[in-house]
Amino acid sequence: MIYNIENKEIKASFRDEIIELPHELKEKIKKNFVSIVMTGVKVWNGEVLCVSKFDIKDEIVEIVCNKSDYAHYLYGEKIGLPKEYECRNLSAGCLVETIDGYYLIGELDDNTSYPNVLQVTGGNIDKKDVIGEKILVEKTILREAKEELNIDLNDSRINYMYITEENEQPGIQIFSKAIINMTAEDINNHFQKYYKYLKENNLEIEFKKLHFLKKEKAIESLGKLDNPKRNYLIPLIQLDLKSIKLCNEEE
Numbered sequence: 672m673i674y675n676i677e678n679k680e681i682k683a684s685f686r687d688e689i690i691e692l693p694h695e696l697k698e699k700i701k702k703n704f705v706s707i708v709m710t711g712v713k714v715w716n717g718e719v720l721c722v723s724k725f726d727i728k729d730e731i732v733e734i735v736c737n738k739s740d741y742a743h744y745l746y747g748e749k750i751g752l753p754k755e756y757e758c759r760n761l762s763a764g765c766l767v768e769t770i771d772g773y774y775l776i777g778e779l780d781d782n783t784s785y786p787n788v789l790q791v792t793g794g795n796i797d798k799k800d801v802i803g804e805k806i807l808v809e810k811t812i813l814r815e816a817k818e819e820l821n822i823d824l825n826d827s828r829i830n831y832m833y834i835t836e837e838n839e840q841p842g843i844q845i846f847s848k849a850i851i852n853m854t855a856e857d858i859n860n861h862f863q864k865y866y867k868y869l870k871e872n873n874l875e876i877e878f879k880k881l882h883f884l885k886k887e888k889a890i891e892s893l894g895k896l897d898n899p900k901r902n903y904l905i906p907l908i909q910l911d912l913k914s915i916k917l918c919n920e921e922e
Contacts, residue, residue, distance in 0.1 A: 673906040675914060676732055677830045681845065683734040683761070683806035690721055690739045692756055703750060704742035713782045713875070716742045720796050720806070722759040722843050725834075732832060734843065736761055736796075736806065744795075745784065748840040759841040763811040764793015765827050766848050766911055767820075772886050773855040774908060777819065777878035778898060789882065789893070790901040791846065792816045812847050819877040821865040822858070824849045831910060833903040844903050848911060855883040886912065 692700070704716060717740065724735040744758040752758070767775040779788045793815045800810040808829065816824045827849035835842050851858065862881050869876050884892045889908050893900065 672836065673831060673833045673903065673910050674727060675830060675910060676727070676832045676845075677828070677914075679727070679730055679732050681732045681734070681808055681829065683732075683736070683808055684804045685720060685736050685738075685801045685806050686723070686804070688737045690723075690737050690743070690756075690758070692743070696752075696756060700742050700746040703746050707745065707784070711782070712784060714741065714745075714784055716740050718798055719744045719758060720761045720801075721757075722761050725843060727832070734761065734806070741795075744840075757841045759843065760795055761806070761843050761845075762793060762795045763808045763815070763845045763847075764791045765812050765816055765824055766791050766831075766846055766907055767816075767822075767824070768848070768850045768886070769855045769858060769883070770850065770852055771854045773883040774886060774889050775820075775855075775858060776882040776884060776893075776904070778880045778882060780876045780879040783877065785899070787898050788901060789896065789898045789904060791904070791907070792819045792878075793844070793846070794819075794877075808845050809847070818875075820858075820862060822851065822853075822861070824851070826850075830914070831907060833907065835902065839902050846903075846907060859883065884908075886915075 707714060719739050719741050720736040721739050722734060723737045726733045739758050744760050747758050776789050777792055779785050796806060796811045800807050812827060813824055816822055827847035829845060830848045831846040833844040859881055890905060893905060
């Protein structure tokens with residue numbers, strides 16, 4: 672389910688407590704992660720913030736997280752976990768729109784955990800985005816856009832929140848919306864240069880290419896792409912288009 676949270680305050684906090692798992696399950700998670708690494712995929716078993724509590728109220732979105740690791744998250748994503756041992760991760764990203772009316776969608780690189788998957792710029796919230804007990808969601812959004820696209824999104828504004836549906840890897844994604852002062856051609860040329868720089872310097876690559884979807888035909892264009900897509904992607908675009916339409920009608 673996706674929500675418009677444009678006018679709500681986000682109160683996200685972190686408890687420095689590890690989610691406890693049975694020994695047998697820990698061993699299964701470890702073996703699964705090793706098998707993924709053995710395929711040649713470049714993954715790092717870093718810390719993951721898992722949502723232990725969330726509540727959407729009239730004016731506030733409250734989120735509380737504990738910690739686990741990426742191996743735990745991947746096991747739940749690829750194999751599945753009992754509800755009491757789920758790693759309900761917290762992530763954030765941005766739906767980027769170009770000045771000439773295109774949504775910017777990234778296609779994940781072959782060496783990521785999800786090759787060829789389509790998604791917006793963004794990623795898991797980690798300890799770099801936590802000060803004391805406060806989780807700075809905006810910091811994640813800005814950092815990911817800089818790392819993945821080499822662009823600054825200081826004018827982005829948090830608008831949407833996606834809570835996973837039944838049979839999905841449990842998690843919560845928070846999205847901002849930004850209209851950048853670049854055309855689709857401009858940002859694509861910019862990205863090609865950045866991609867070349869990452870490649871030449873053997874640096875981590877998240878996206879191998881970008882797709883640009885004309886707003887009015889975005890859902891139709893996505894349907895023509897054979898790539899796997901993040902579950903949130905179509906609902907996010909649909910809600911943004913709906914919000915734009917309502918805003919235009921009010922004017």
